Amino acid sequence: MPxxxxxxxxxxxxxxxxxxxxxLHARIASGExxxxxxxxxxxxxxxxxxxxxxxxxxxxxxxxHAGLLERRQGSGTYVLSSSELAASMGRQIxxxxxxxxxEVRRALEIEAARLAARxxxxxxxxxxxxxxxxxxxxxxxxxxxxxxxxxxxxxxTIVRAAGNPVLLSLYENLIDAIGENIRFxxxxxxxxxxxxxxxxxAIVAGDAAKAVLETTAYLSxxxxxxx
Numbered sequence: 490m491p492x493x494x495x496x497x498x499x500x501x502x503x504x505x506x507x508x509x510x511x512x513l514h515a516r517i518a519s520g521e522x523x524x525x526x527x528x529x530x531x532x533x534x535x536x537x538x539x540x541x542x543x544x545x546x547x548x549x550x551x552x553x554h555a556g557l558l559e560r561r562q563g564s565g566t567y568v569l570s571s572s573e574l575a576a577s578m579g580r581q582i583x584x585x586x587x588x589x590x591x592e593v594r595r596a597l598e599i600e601a602a603r604l605a606a607r608x609x610x611x612x613x614x615x616x617x618x619x620x621x622x623x624x625x626x627x628x629x630x631x632x633x634x635x636x637x638x639x640x641x642x643x644x645x646t647i648v649r650a651a652g653n654p655v656l657l658s659l660y661e662n663l664i665d666a667i668g669e670n671i672r673f674x675x676x677x678x679x680x681x682x683x684x685x686x687x688x689x690x691a692i693v694a695g696d697a698a699k700a701v702l703e704t705t706a707y708l709s710x711x712x713x714x715x716x
Contacts, residue, residue, distance in 0.1 A: 509540050509548035517557055517568055527565045528558070588712060590663075590670040595708040597660055598644065602688065602704040604651035606697035613650035614693045620646045621689045637672045643685060644671075647692065674711060 513534075516522050529537060534545045549566060552558040559569040605613070620643040627635035644667070648660045660667070684707065691699035709715060 505540060505544050506547050506551070509538055509544050510551050512538055513548055513552055514557070517552075522568050524568050524570060527567050530565060587670055587673050590666050591708060591711050593663065594667060594670065595705070595712075597656065597663075598647070598708065599701055599704045601648040601651040601653075601656060601660070602692065602700040603697045604653055604656070605647050606692045606695055606700040608652040609650040609692055609695070613646070616646055617643070617650065617689050617693060621686060624685070625683070633672070633675060636675055637668060640671050640675070640685075641668050643689075647688075650692065 513528075522528050528534070528549075531542060531545055531549075534549075535542055538545065540548075549558060553560060553566075557568065557570050558566050560566050609617070620639065624636075624639040624643050627639040630636075641664070645660070645664070648657050651657070685703075688700060688703040688707075691697075691703055
């Protein structure tokens with residue numbers, strides 16, 4: 490029989506920590522604990538997961554090191570990112586120039602618009618029209634946060650309508666940088682209330698060529714380039 494605290498005990502403990510990390514990760518990835526939200530405190534996690542305090546503590550620390558969680562003194566532990574890839578990419582592009590981000594957006598959003606026009610469902614079309622109207626209302630309000638939020642929601646809906654899970658994953662993992670770029674563009678460039686109306690109409694109508702043309706035009710304009 491192995492001695493208490495021997496290799497088998499260490500293996501079991503490591504396995505327990507790993508499974509706890511996976512459980513925490515799953516709740517973050519599913520959106521149950523959204524980015525920016527505070528996760529339950531340690532006593533609740535112990536009860537929720539059915540493991541000891543030390544196991545919870547080490548599992549949480551593992552996700553802190555991975556960049557998914559952040560401890561805030563006197564406040565709790567918060568979700569910083571939904572995936573290791575997003576956290577890693579976030580660190581890589583934290584100091585990226587806005588021009589660099591727009592160039593990447595152009596690479597992703599042109600193809601997203603093309604595919605969305607070809608693949609959008611009736612529900613996608615309805616949702617896109619709703620997001621367009623929400624953006625217009627936010628623009629009229631003059632609330633910068635609402636303008637950024639609704640503009641970003643519109644772009645995300647286009648990417649989802651493209652029906653390509655790899656493209657969607659890439660876009661979602663860049664979402665913080667894209668959101669900051671949208672904010673930067675609202676502050677420094679003119680974005681009209683109807684800026685994306687023609688693009689949405691093209692996607693809803695299934696006109697892929699026009700959707701590509703519209704996306705190319707507005708992102709190239711941000712770069713000071715001709716489409």
